[in-house]
Amino acid sequence: EAGVAQSPRYKIIEKRQSVAFWCNPISGHATLYWYQQILGQGPKLLIQFQNNGVVDDSQLPKDRFSAERLKGVDSTLKIQPAKLEDSAVYLCASSLDRGDTEAFFGQGTRLTVV
């Protein structure tokens, strides 16, 4: 089966600029996640969607980050304005609508804020 697709793979922006990431989950996966992985750390959940509804966004810095999944399929994550500490890999993952099933990760977008 096709995996989780993300774009772009790399992005370099200056601080205070805006950036957007795109994710297309595995077909049929109702749950979509955005994770932030800072170098040397484990993935940290930013937001979780169930179809097109938000399940958990408790760790999303809502003053600068936003995400949407309008049609319950692909999703975009936006940062505006970016800060230096936003430099990280942004991983999208998807899973079936069950609590004990594998989350499949995309390749990630490596963001560098200078």
Add this chain to the structure above:
Amino acid sequence: GENVEQHPSTLSVQEGDSAVIKCTYSDSASNYFPWYKQELGKRPQLIIDIRSNVGEKKDQRIAVTLNKTAKHFSLHITETQPEDSAVYFCAANSGGGNKLTFGTGTQLKVEL
């Protein structure tokens, strides 16, 4: 919310030796515990998982054990090979749902 702690942060073993990575979790409702392997610059990939209705699961050289009472689970890799070198993450699902909380990772290095 769920808190997952992972130890050690780095682990160096000789080829052929065993490696053990340990994790603890805080949410007694968690019932799914996956382990992911992440090679440098690549995506995390599931290597083994365990559900709370079993205490141990094995897949060739990899095994995972779960102690629900103590709220800890461990990854065991036997007969380690250089290609096992990577960062390993444990995770647990919060409240028995499908939100995963990850540990901080263990950098495993298998030396020749």
